[in-house]
Amino acid sequence: MGKTDNNKSPIVLKSRENETGAAWRIWKKYNDIFGKNITMFCALVVIFITVSIVIFISAKGLSTFVKDGISPLHFLFSTQWWPDRPLEEGGPLVGSFAFIVGSLIISLLAVLVSAPLSIIVAVFMVEIAENWAYKVLQPAIEILAGIPSVVYGYVGLSLLVPFIRESMGGSGFSILAGFLVLSVMILPTVISVSADALRSLPGEWKEAALALGSTRWQTIRLVLVPAARSGLITGVILGLSRAFGEALAVQMVIGNTRKLPTSILDPIITLTSAITMDMGYTVTGHLWNNALWSMALLLLTMSLFFITLIRFFSRKGVVQ
Known part of the structure; x- marks a missing residue:
């Protein structure tokens, strides 16, 4: 009768166990190498894409100053925007100061409205809200984050602009309409980051x-909020970055007038609005097209500045 596996000698069984273990270790080694290489490849692809975008936008944006000979001071601080003016009338002018001012006014006012409200909501969610209130509030914030920007703009165009026109005067297309729409749009970003910062504090x-x-309010005001200050500031900066780069929703309600405003009810224009409105009417390599790329480079520079601020405030112990 043949011997079964149970009757095999311990030496044979031990040998097979060693072979199985060796094969497993080899497979695991090559699997780890493959995983390491594929993740490194993906990381290099992301780095390559980022560097390529920065180089491409920089090359296009600098053409205004290198190729067309426009002064950077004129581009940044002049309000004269006549990119298609013929040479016999003095030639084109590409001053973007009105666009820069518009972007700064709309973004800063939106953050001034949104930041306090967002931080209060985050404190309520983390420290005060009952379980049922949290279950209602959290989905509401997620819904706000998921609404497309064009919907925000259309709601503002349909409801907010007529309300401002009928109750306050003017055309309704104004700074007020722009920053109110934008302040609602950046609420989810600031709330989410602020809530995460508060949750990360040691119990x-x-x-x-x-x-x-201490009372609960004293604990929140004097201990928790100051301790989470760096995270709260990071959330506000992220909201400011989102506000500065928003285009469609703001473009629909601000009037897009290329002049400096004198009132909160005046129309205005932003960098993103100018780019989206004019890019389809320009020819590649023309001064007008290059000036729009220079505004895109300015937006990229501001985004990098905001990222630097976030990294600065995120470092442990920077904000006391």
Whole structure:
């Protein structure tokens, strides 16, 4: 009768176990190498795409100053925007100061409205809200984050602009309409980052404050919010970055007038609006087209500046 596997000698079984273990270790080694290489490849692709975009926009944007001979000071600080003016009338002028001012006014006012409200909502969600309130509030914030920007713009165009026109005067297309729409759009970003910053605080800090006799409001105001300040500032900067780069929703409600405003009810134009409105009417290599790429380069520079601020404030111990 033939021997079964149970009757095999211990030496044979041990040998097979060693072979199986060796094969497993070899497979695991090559699997780790493959995983490491594929993740490194993906990381290099992302780096390559980022560097390529920066180089491409920089090359296009600098053409205004290198190829066309426009002064950077004139481009940044002049309000004269006549990119298609013929040579016999003095030639084209590409001053973008009105666009820059418009972007800064709309973005900063939106953050001034949105930041306090977002931080209060984040504190309520993390420290005050009951479980049922959190379950209602969290989906509402996610819905706000998922609404397309064109919907925000259309709602503002249909409801906010007529309301401003009928109750305050003017055309309704104004700075007021722009930053109100934008402040609602950036709420989810600031709320999410602020709530995460508050949740990351050690629970012992809250317990220690309460043990010393602090009320819940004193604990929030004097301990938790100051301790999470760097995260809260990071959320505000992220919201400002989103506001500065928003185009479609703002473009629909601000009037897009190329002049400096004198009132909050005046129409205005932003960098993103100018790019989206004019890019389809320009010819590649022409001064007008290059000037729009220079405005895109300016937006990219501002985004890099915001990223630098976020990294600065995110470092442990920067904000005391």
